[in-house]
Amino acid sequence: MNGRYNPENIEGKWQKIWEEQGTFRQYGRGKKFYALDMFPYPSGAGLHVGHPKGYISTDVIARMKQLQGFAVLHPMGWDAFGLPAEQYAIKNRTHPNKTTRENVATFKQQLGRLGFTYDWDREINTTDPEYYRWTQWIFLQMFKKGLAYESYEPIIWCPSCQTGLANEDLENGACERCGTVVEKKPMRQWVLRITDYADRLLEGLGGLDWPESIKESQRNWIGRSEGTIVKFRISNFEFPNEAEEYIDVFTTRVDTLFGCTYVVVAPEHPLVRERMTDSGKRGTGIKNQEEILAYLEETKKKTEMERTAEGREKTGVRLEGIMAVNPINGEEVPVFVADYVLGDYGTGAVMAVPAHDTRDAVFARKYGLPVRQSVTPDFSDFERTEKTLQALDEVRKAAKERGIDIWVLGGLSCAFHAGIVYRGHDDMDLIVKDAATQSVALEVFSSLGYREVKRKKLSEELTNVVYANDQGMEIDIGPNIGEFGLTDEDFEEDEKVLSGHGALVLSLRFAREFKEYQLQGKKREKDAVDWEYLNGKVFVDDGFLVNSEIFSGLSSKDAREKITEKLESEGRGKKVVKYKLREWVFSRQRYWGEPIPLVHCESCAANEAAVKLTLNFREEKIWKLLLSGKKTVETRALNPDEPERYFGDVAEGDTLRFAFKPTGETKLFRVKTAYRFKDVRELFESEKKDLHGKIFSREFSTAEELEESYTALSPDYVKRIRENGLVGWELEPMHVSRVVPVPESELPVVLPDVESYEPTGTGESPLAGIDDWVNTTCPVCGGPAKRETNTMPQWAGSSWYYLRYIDPKNQDAIVDKKDEQKWMPVDAYVGGAEHATRHLIYARFWHKLLFDIGAVSTDEPFRKLVNVGLILASDGRKMSKRWGNVINPDDMVRDFGADAMRLYEMFMGPFSQNISWSTDGVIGTRRFLEKVWKLSGKVSDSADAVREIDGLVHRTVVKVTDDIDAFRFNTGVSSLMILANAFEKEQSVAKESYGIFLRLLSPFAPHMAEELWTELGNTESIFLSSWPEADPTLLVEDTVTIVVSVNGKVRDSFEISADATEDDLKAKALGSEKVAKFLDGKEPKRVIVIPGKLVNLVV
């Protein structure tokens, strides 16, 4: 006997032995298993009990897998770059390196006490130059592939963190980190072209064993939608060059094209600015310029303040003087500028179809624009009757005779096609306009054979009465609206509003048809028609076309194809795919991050400047066509999402850079001299007409010619632009320098020490102030050059760390290929759900790039992903210093032992669920361990102690194995408790059974299991033994409990041998006295026998 259970005496001891003997470095075995945790950010606060939950789970799995004979990789490391360390550094004037080192030490010590199986020889730290050397290397690979580019677009800027942010770093329009409302700020940025991978990121999800919610979040985030670009020609406009000009709109509902009654462009749309900028030869065509300018001003202000406000009111201004021509029918429709259209999604312009889009409907109603239905719901699957319509007519007629005007809420068009009127899902509401005549209305209904069937109390004073006739038609009559002072206008609101006011609402519903609808809905499942009403208009996702000329009668789906085909064949449209995913703004203007390994060389740029014009096109075939005969071609691309936004203060001889996006492709112009803006613009516009460079070959076949075509931009002109407020964006002069990658052999570019970590706030990182670091020589020409001073975001290092664990000390590659092939992909990745749309998208993106360049062998890094649920404090809030509700794992280990704490965290509930901490719960698992400890005193070698509960032992083997594999730790632990309770009831426990039990327990409570295993006389570690296998013959029980029920209610049960026949069961059940009572002497109508389970008697 081993005395009292005292975790202190055994836990440290075994932790040391495991580490010394390398118990968990059995890498030579055959099958591999890679168990991975999302590595922590080593904060100054240390661990709280929530952190280890995920780590315990991977440890449990790792230990079981090792017992099952796998080679198990289970590493840990530190994601240590990031703001908190930097902020701490600013405050305390310590180097972030120092705090990071200290925090890591604390974390490591805390984790050590819990007895994890980490191989610390593989520890990595993202701030270690030997690590970030490879982070920089990956960046260079992106740069070489054109996936990293310099952009001058306005980006999201957090004024408090003083850095640019990615779209992913936002939470409800505020900085995720500090909660400050962000701004848009134009500045030079490094951006990663993640959208190039959008489709693959989307498709790859299909094969992953990940929680559905995470996959769904990623799908949402990527936001792929297939649609059509439709070209609306602009008319009523003086065309200087007789050139046609178009507004391209993006729509996913091209089937509603005939319902388009106007076009809306975003305030940022080039059309707006272009029409407004000057009175030169193009003219503007827009008559109400001032009004529009005022509107643009207004929207600019609005976006900063109340952008997030719910239910923003829709505002807009018509562009007077121009019209847009609907390419499908030649109809001219007005054009509006309105900020309910987003400038940075689609084409920044939409075709408005108020009949089939709620936003357009709201706008159309406000500005009195026509509404034209072009699609109607498809009710062909429903068996229609005319009954509802008849009933409606009847009611109306009878009402009219008595001088009552009845309003119908809900679409009659819908009623017409369906033969039934629906509002919402099941009824149509009638309103008696003149509330004073409510009593008369009631009289109408009763005269038509309706009688009261039900009364619903809506509130203290308000009651709803339901009448029905004998054909099953129901009418709801709401309370009298007269008392509430509603006016005619209120009737235009939707029914919700009215009932909210206690309006007199009469609901007409045909009960039987509603039932049919339910059945149909079930059969059709996802095809079920989805629609809603607004002021009598029908919003239909899927239906068939009406009012659409030759397309009428087609289904929405077919029409989308057919109309697109037609537009395409005429050059007036194009099938396209759009994403919500934005490019990844990758640079940060902060200190504590990986330096971006690039150099800006002015000398190289100067050489380049000898060539008068350099064009960069992303698509190779285009620039080749354009630049044939030119001296220099640079393949680096610039990707502006916004066209020609930046106009600097330029003087003659300065370098100007224009970025524009006429057709979605990306181009960069560099023009050695400053040119007159107007003429440059003309270049853009002409370019729009013909992508394939007609204008270049015609007008600028040589660089010299191009230069001749332009004259210097006059200061007057710049002033005018500014005064007009047309270029409301920050003016920023741009300098051309050539970006040169730091050669791989010179990596890492080490983060230098600085005097002050303080962000500069100017859009430059603190690194910019270190002259002797910034100034360097160009790797290409050897001339003076400046280093890139932006740093990488925190997400960089974590986007590939799982690869480095495999081969952490490799000097020649990010990971050895053979080792990579052995260990990848990760078999179980555990971490918080909050990483759904950042880390987990970024890492997949990087991994796919690495796959493309042959650095890794798998297309996806994480085969299986499991979310760990939060551990909340006992008050239900998140654990935080701020609330003073933090539980420290060290205290738990001290008071109850690591094993009890591990066991509790696995037992407390479903692994992925958020659950409040309960220290009492730890007491429970500690008691269980005490019980197990005592059981060792009962262990006996004698064979006669065996067999009794062998069945239970082996069923527990199956249960625990399955549960661990499926992350159902709570029920796994529970079954161990059941087995221990059973052992306890026995006189003695067979040594063999106890050995099985210990091995099942060992992943959860390794220290105790190891100790007791030794106690049993084993000389080698329990973790070098093998996982128990269940004996199938012991799994079946000899006797089973059969339940007898009468009409499904349990009345009796009995034990019977497992091989009893159905007839045996039946006989026994019928013989039961308890059952006889319920049979009431009658013979059961039917007897259902489920072997091994139950007998049900139907009376």
Next chain:
RNA sequence: GCCGCGGUGGUGGAACUGGUAGACACAGGAGACUUAAAAUCUCCCAGCCUAAAAGCUAUGCGGGUUCGACUCCCGCCUGCGGCACCA
């Protein structure tokens, strides 16, 4: 608004593909041991009605399918998470 996931005792939760709802544990109650307390052990513990048994009611609410529903279907309510003027 759209999408996804949930809603079971005083509490955390269990129930496999429809077959004894509440395993396991916490808290609570009663008792044993003890001078006493802690620890430990035994028993009770969904609600209603009961002396007890029996019975009835119960898995957010209302319907449905089925011999039988926490489980499947329809509709609602509600909580959480994601996206959100994304055309």
